Amino acid sequence: xxxxxxxxxxxxxxxxxxxxxxxxxxxxxxxxxxxxxxxxxxxxxxxxxxxxxxxxxxxxxxxxxxxxxxxxxxxxxxxxxxxxxxx
Amino acid sequence: xxxxxxxxxxxxxxxxxxxxxxxxxxxxxxxxxxxxxxxxxxxxxxxxxxxxxxxxxxxxxxxxxxxxxxxxxxxxxxxxxxxxxxxxxxxxxxxxxxxxxxxxxxxxxxxxxxxxxxxxxxxxxxxxxxxxxxxxxxxxxxxxxxxxxxxxxxxxxxxxxxxxxxxxxxxxxxxxxxxxxxxxxxxxxxxxxxxxxxxxxxxxxxxxxxxxxxxxxxxxxxxxxxxxxxxxxxxxxxxxxxxxxxxxxxxxxxxxxxxxxxxxxxxxxxxxxxxxxxxxxxxxxxxxxxxxxxxxxxxxxxxxxxxxxxxxxxxxxxxxxxxxxxxxxxxxxxxxxxxxxxxxxxxxxxxxxxxxxxxxxxx
Numbered sequence: 001x002x003x004x005x006x007x008x009x010x011x012x013x014x015x016x017x018x019x020x021x022x023x024x025x026x027x028x029x030x031x032x033x034x035x036x037x038x039x040x041x042x043x044x045x046x047x048x049x050x051x052x053x054x055x056x057x058x059x060x061x062x063x064x065x066x067x068x069x070x071x072x073x074x075x076x077x078x079x080x081x082x083x084x085x086x087x
Numbered sequence: 088x089x090x091x092x093x094x095x096x097x098x099x100x101x102x103x104x105x106x107x108x109x110x111x112x113x114x115x116x117x118x119x120x121x122x123x124x125x126x127x128x129x130x131x132x133x134x135x136x137x138x139x140x141x142x143x144x145x146x147x148x149x150x151x152x153x154x155x156x157x158x159x160x161x162x163x164x165x166x167x168x169x170x171x172x173x174x175x176x177x178x179x180x181x182x183x184x185x186x187x188x189x190x191x192x193x194x195x196x197x198x199x200x201x202x203x204x205x206x207x208x209x210x211x212x213x214x215x216x217x218x219x220x221x222x223x224x225x226x227x228x229x230x231x232x233x234x235x236x237x238x239x240x241x242x243x244x245x246x247x248x249x250x251x252x253x254x255x256x257x258x259x260x261x262x263x264x265x266x267x268x269x270x271x272x273x274x275x276x277x278x279x280x281x282x283x284x285x286x287x288x289x290x291x292x293x294x295x296x297x298x299x300x301x302x303x304x305x306x307x308x309x310x311x312x313x314x315x316x317x318x319x320x321x322x323x324x325x326x327x328x329x330x331x332x333x334x335x336x337x338x339x340x341x342x343x344x345x346x347x348x349x350x351x352x353x354x355x356x357x358x359x360x361x362x363x364x365x366x367x368x369x370x371x372x373x374x375x376x377x378x379x380x381x382x383x384x385x386x387x388x389x390x391x392x393x394x395x396x397x398x399x400x401x402x403x404x405x406x407x408x409x410x411x412x413x414x415x416x417x418x419x420x421x422x423x424x425x426x427x428x429x430x431x432x433x434x435x436x437x438x439x440x441x442x443x444x445x446x447x448x449x450x
């Protein structure tokens with residue numbers, strides 16, 4: 001029973017996850033991706049973040065409660081910028 | 088067996104070989120005065136990345152006539168694809184290994200024996216081939232992290248003044264970097280290597296902190312802006328120094344990467360110098376940069392490198408081969424790795440799971 005409940009929680013979280021693609025500005029080397037990723041994962045509700053230096057972008061999986069502003073603020077605190085890329 | 092052939096065979100077969108039998112020897116060498124032999128090993132274990140695609144690009148040394156000789160070299164890995172290459176802009180010798188998602192356990196070992204000699208510039212004029220002069224001229228151009236205009240050009244002009252002789256200009260720049268920078272231990276790894284960031288800090292705070300890549304990059308950019316071909320040389324300390332503990336390493340050298348500088352004089356060839364190590368000496372020994380000891384070693388390290396440092400490459404702002412997912416690499420002194428296209432932090436070797444070791448005097 002407990003396992004089913006846990007599975008339901010996981011499924012619900014995944015189904016409610018929002019995918020964001022962000023344009024990251026200010027990265028000058030590959031190591032900058034680590035700082036941006038850390039900042040994004042520090043936002044409550046962000047589940048996954050993958051940052052790419054070459055494309056100057058980040059793909060983020062987050063709860064519906066997470067807003068663009070929350071991610072932008074977190075990234076700005078590390079000295080970079082984030083803008084949403086519209087699909 | 089020729090080295091490249093051996094590597095290709097062992098890598099493709101994924102052969103289980105017993106150390107040190109996977110070392111491939113080249114011609115026998117005589118150990119002479121001021122030379123030392125080191126056995127160097129790198130172990131990389133990515134077995135914790137289950138179900139993920141992994142790739143590593145490991146910088147490996149080349150022979151450098153006169154003071155660096157690779158006596159033996161071998162690898163052992165279970166990677167699907169593994170090979171040696173220097174197919175990049177700077178011909179930086181690289182060992183590449185790639186593991187598919189299903190691969191296990193994802194391990195790589197590199198072992199080598201190297202002979203290193205002190206490198207001392209004799210300052211005599213010699214005949215340098217036109218080809219060498221033309222190749223050196225490539226190291227006048229700016230790169231993404233090495234501007235030669237704007238603030239760099241202005242500061243270079245002030246340092247050099249009316250001096251016209253290239254060697255004297257290079258010495259002025261070296262002395263200026265040593266006099267105006269300090270070692271900042273809070274900087275990750277060897278630093279970012281951004282001359283403009285260093286100059287901005289100098290203007291704001293009156294001094295500029297960093298580590299070896301920061302100071303070397305600044306020195307290189309100022310020299311290039313003054314018309315002197317120059318480049319950073321990424322490498323690793325492999326043993327104790329005769330001059331100071333600040334310049335040496337123990338037998339675990341995982342975090343012993345160090346960057347020096349070479350500049351080119353058309354009548355002398357490439358000349359080494361090391362402004363960053365003088366700032367390290369000042370910090371580690373708690374001495375003043377104007378003390379007799381700091382001044383003596385500062386003079387010594389203009390035109391010299393010791394036989395306890397292994398040069399890897401002088402690559403900056405370049406594309407790896409095979410291509411990585413993250414794009415242009417700013418420098419190549421550390422093992423570069425990606426997991427599912429994401430960057431592995433080389434400054435955290437415990438999490439990355441790689442170690443590098445060195446043992447001196449191994450026959």
